Amino acid sequence: MQATENRDDDWSTLLRLVGSQRDRAAFEQLFRHFAPLIKGFHHSRNTQALSAEAADELVQEVMFRVWRKAPSFDAAKASASTWVYTIMRNCRIDMLRRGNRHRDIDRDIQVDDIWDESPDSQPLLFLQQARDERDIAEGLRNLPAEQCHVVKKAYMEGKSHSEISVELGLPLGTVKSRVRLALKKLQASLNR
Incomplete structure (x- = not known):
């Protein structure tokens, strides 16, 4: 496994440029790469909570957050892909919650019900990603x-x-x- 402190893959480099210089060309490359993957992930989930039209909304929300949060990206903690997919997961949970507000349900989905984001869970996250x-x-x-x-x-x-x-x-x-x-x-x- 590569030392995370020395991570210099193309996506991490582009993300650092967006975070430090607000580089629009770098963001465009990130968008062209990740947008179809986010849509593909959305379409691969057979859930009725998100309609097919929501795929574009999910892409827009994820990439907006990537732009906004890029200065906080730390390549020593995660690869650019892992970081973007974590944002995608959180956006998707938010969309599910918004959809559930319109239904009569007893309880909202809690992030902790789906994903444990405590620092102690990070090794499990990397293990699960490697297994996947x-x-x-x-x-x-x-x-x-x-x-x-x-x-x-x-x-x-x-x-x-x-x-x-x-x-x-x-x-x-x-x-x-x-x-x-x-x-x-x-x-x-x-x-x-």
């Missing part, structure tokens, strides 16, 4: 090559189904079908 990454990598290896390829293009490269269709010369329906089948297989393998 390992499980997802294993799930991807077990997919048929054509399904793995389109999932990587959609979720790792942030391409739309239409863009993948054009790039690979496949019908749009085929791309959508492969992504859907791959996600079902990944979900099944992760739920074991």
Whole structure:
């Protein structure tokens, strides 16, 4: 594992530029990278609490907070991706809470019910992230090559189904079908 004090990956560097210099070009690169991933995460969750239209709202809120909180980013504590995904998780919880206020429920979701953010939980956070990454990598290896390829293009490269269709010369329906089948297989393998 890389020493966190020496973290100099591209995303951490860009985030430091946004935090220290309010660099708009660096923020634009962060936005182009993370926005499709945030949307993909939103769409991968089968929850009725957030409508499909809420994906754009989630992206906007997350990236607004990234811009606002960038000066507090500390590469010694977490990678840029972990930091952004933590903000995303918190924004998503806020959106769920706002949605629940409009329903008659006995109790709001509490952050502590979902995620323990105490300093003592940080090693658990890193362990869980490492396990998740390992499980997802294993799930991807077990997919048929054509399904793995389109999932990587959609979720790792942030391409739309239409863009993948054009790039690979496949019908749009085929791309959508492969992504859907791959996600079902990944979900099944992760739920074991």
